[in-house]
Amino acid sequence: MISNRFRLNEVLVLLYRLFLAFFFYFIVRTLFYIYNGDLLNVDSFWQYLTLAYHGMTFDRIAIFYLSSLFILLSILPIYKTTTKGYQKLLFWTYIIPNLIGFSINFIDLIYYRFIYARTTIAVFDSLEHESNKGTLFFNFLINYWHVFLLCILCCIAWVYLYKRVKFTRPIRIEAKKPYWLTSIAIFVVVVVGFVAGVRGDLKKTTRPLNMIDANRYVTKPEHADIVLNTPFSVLRTIGKTSFKQLTVLDEATKDKYVSPVKQYTVNTPSTPNIVLFITESYGREYIGALNEDMNIEGYQSYTPFIDSLAKHSRIYPNAFANGYKSIHGMSSVVAGIPSFKDAFTSSPYPKQKIESLVSTLKSKGYDTSFFHGAPNGSMGFLGFGNILGYDHYYGKTEYNNDADFDGTWGIWDEPFFQYMKEVLSTKEGPFFATLFSVSSHEPFNIPAKYEGKFPVGTVPIHKTVGYTDYAFKRFFEESRKEPWFDNTIFIITADHTNQVAYDEYVKLVNRTAVPIIIYTADERLKGVDKRLAQQIDIYPTVLDLIGYDKPFRSWGRSLINDTITKPFVVNYVGSEYTYQEGNYICRFNGKEITGYFDINDKGLTNNLINEKNAEMQEIGLKCMAIVQDYFDRVVEKKLE
Structure with a gap:
């Protein structure tokens, strides 16, 4: 021993x-x-x-x-x-x-x-x-x-x-x-x-x-x-949540810089059908029509149909997501509720009355449906959809044909898009339909019969982007034959971004760059709007378009007629709140402003905080105000 x-x-x-x-x-x-x-x-x-x-x-x-x-x-x-x-x-x-x-x-x-x-x-x-x-x-x-x-x-x-x-x-x-x-x-x-x-x-x-x-x-x-x-x-x-009220500003200052209630009176009340596509992982990077002025060397588009549709639509080539997961996209787009560090739907507070596209459109007599080709309940969409009050949920169960199951996530986009068209054709209207696609998702497979049909590109997602674009093409081809088509507003966006092929989209802020496209058969909405836009703007935009004449809760702005709220984007990127408006990007860590950057400095390479001017000061206050008001309303259950 x-x-x-x-x-x-x-x-x-x-x-x-x-x-x-x-x-x-x-x-x-x-x-x-x-x-x-x-x-x-x-x-x-x-x-x-x-x-x-x-x-x-x-x-x-x-x-x-x-x-x-x-x-x-x-x-x-x-x-x-x-x-x-x-x-x-x-x-x-x-x-x-x-x-x-x-x-x-x-x-x-x-x-x-x-x-x-x-x-x-x-x-x-x-x-x-x-x-x-x-x-x-x-x-x-x-x-x-x-x-x-x-x-x-x-x-x-x-x-x-x-x-x-x-x-x-x-x-x-x-x-x-x-x-x-x-x-x-x-x-x-x-x-x-x-x-x-x-x-x-x-x-x-x-x-x-x-x-x-x-x-x-x-x-x-x-x-x-x-x-x-x-x-x-x-x-x-573990056991932690970022959903805690902030007190970085006094109430008077907060109320001065944030406008959480909107009301638009430009359009005459009407009840067009609304079809909203939240496209899985469909970053703005992949869509040629939204990159024409980006000057990206060797750029290639993988969405020939959406590019053609964009010529007859109102497009927003400077739009961003308000979160980075699928469930973030659903709450941001449908309810105008962004997710910052953590998903709102995973917080202790989603089970409350929430004013959203679902509730406001139902008050106008709309039939509301949510379509998602994955197994029912996947991603938490069924549960959150029930909270929002959708009348119908159509998932893999309702589709009822496993021959079209991709083996991982759900029903292939092409047949499921057609399934939605068929279901909508049975409704009298007006209807509000939300479709959340599945195919442009890792492991980035496409149906065997289409192997070789779409460009492989430089990253695995490119061929699935091409396949989903084809699903859109087939949907619009067949829907044009239906009587409800001409009286429908179509909106295409994405939940979040995904694989990156070009350096411009590697930049931290651009990692949340998503499409927003609005199409109507009569092309009354057409052109390119290069102002800042975001997912939470879709909710007030739809209500503006149908002439919804009551006040409603929204941090976003109508992309069509809002002349009061300055275009801005707020999200949570790189572990801090990021706010874009005017000439600058502001960074906020929940306690203090940590940086100001030129609006074109999407990689956040040159912090201008030591050169702070009046515009930066105001943008910083707006950033803190909207974040503080967000948590106040979520925690105090004031989302209706």
């Missing part, structure tokens, strides 16, 4: 095991950068190392939390800590939580390209409503096998290196008093170090570090995602 008076060897082994965790977190951070480097805009290897160094602060917090039981058992002042049985206990309390946490990092090697942020606990809210979780997991396993392989190899290497350093024989305690004194001292030092490690330091004035603190160490917002790690982001958001 090896003699030991002061437990030095045990401390060194503990440090070695913790070092392994930091080492493998550095490895997976490097893999995260390799997989997403085109989105992260790192200028040099030295800059990456600097970001990785700052990331150790957040790695430490995740590692300490996951290793808390292991650390405690390693420093207990008992004699048998080096025995074979006790060391096996330590192994499992170390390996199980750490490898689970470590493996979560690999999610963002792929998922980051879809949400442009580190994964949080909110991802499980999205998955909660999916009935085909096994199928989704299997498809991801097949499509991204290389990520799973890297994860497994890293885990094997970690276990191997852990076992390379171990106690081969128990340690004999020669002198109990020095051993106990040393043990108590080690226990106190480690506990104090642990508390400081998970908090950031021991100052009473310091709150525990959160995700937003990663922005302390960066000059580009996207660099915060390198500094962060996924288990930290998940752990820090």
Whole structure:
């Protein structure tokens, strides 16, 4: 037996095991950068190392939390800590939580390209409503096998290196008093170090570090995602919600700069049919008609039909999403309720009376329907649709033909678009129909009979964009034959963006760039409006178009006749609220304004905060006012 008076060897082994965790977190951070480097805009290897160094602060917090039981058992002042049985206990309390946490990092090697942020606990809210979780997991396993392989190899290497350093024989305690004194001292030092490690330091004035603190160490917002790690982001958001009232402005100032109630009296009341398409992942980047003035070298459009339709429509080539997930898109477009850090529908507050396109149009006698070709309840649409009050929900169940199931998400777009046309043709009208498409979604497959029909492009989504464009073409071809077509307003937008092929859309603000297109058969709405637009503008625009003559709750503005509200866009990008208006872009972290940028600086590269002028000051106040009013109304249940 090896003699030991002061437990030095045990401390060194503990440090070695913790070092392994930091080492493998550095490895997976490097893999995260390799997989997403085109989105992260790192200028040099030295800059990456600097970001990785700052990331150790957040790695430490995740590692300490996951290793808390292991650390405690390693420093207990008992004699048998080096025995074979006790060391096996330590192994499992170390390996199980750490490898689970470590493996979560690999999610963002792929998922980051879809949400442009580190994964949080909110991802499980999205998955909660999916009935085909096994199928989704299997498809991801097949499509991204290389990520799973890297994860497994890293885990094997970690276990191997852990076992390379171990106690081969128990340690004999020669002198109990020095051993106990040393043990108590080690226990106190480690506990104090642990508390400081998970908090950031021991100052009473310091709150525990959160995700937003990663922005302390960066000059580009996207660099915060390198500094962060996924288990930290998940752990820090468990049981947390961003839906808390803010008090950054007094009520008088807030009311001066935000107009949450609108009323339009330009158009005569009428009841045209409304067909609203929320197109899955259909970023503005893919649509040629919306990129004619972007001057993108080598640009290629993947939407020939929508491009042709745009020539007869009112189009908005400067429009943006108010969220970054599908459910964000539904609440933003249909109810004019944006989602910022977290989805409104995943907050504690969606179960309240909500004024929306559904409620206002129903008050005018409209039949209201929601179409989504996925299994009923997918994405939470059925539940939120019930809250909004849709009369009918048409999903995969109602379609009732699994021969057209894509094997992953739902019914292929082409047949499901035709199904909606057939259902609408049975209605007397007026009707309001919302269709949420599914096909332009990862894993980006198209029906076998159309293989080779659409351009493959440079990223996987391009061919599915072409397929959904074809679904639109077939829908409009067949709908033109129906008597309701000429009395219908068609609106095409997207829930969020997706894969990026051009540098212009890698820029942080442009990662939320979506289409807004309004078409009528008589072409009374036609032309290009280059002013800022956003998803939450669709709700007031529709009410303006039908001559809805009552006041209604809306943070957005009518894109047709609103001459009072200045065009603006508000969303949550790169871990901060982002507000565009006039000549500037403003950034707000929930407590203070952190930056002003030129309106054309979509990559947020040159912070002008030290050159603040009167226009910037006003834009900053508007940004804070709308965010504060948003949370006030959501939390106090004043959305009707």
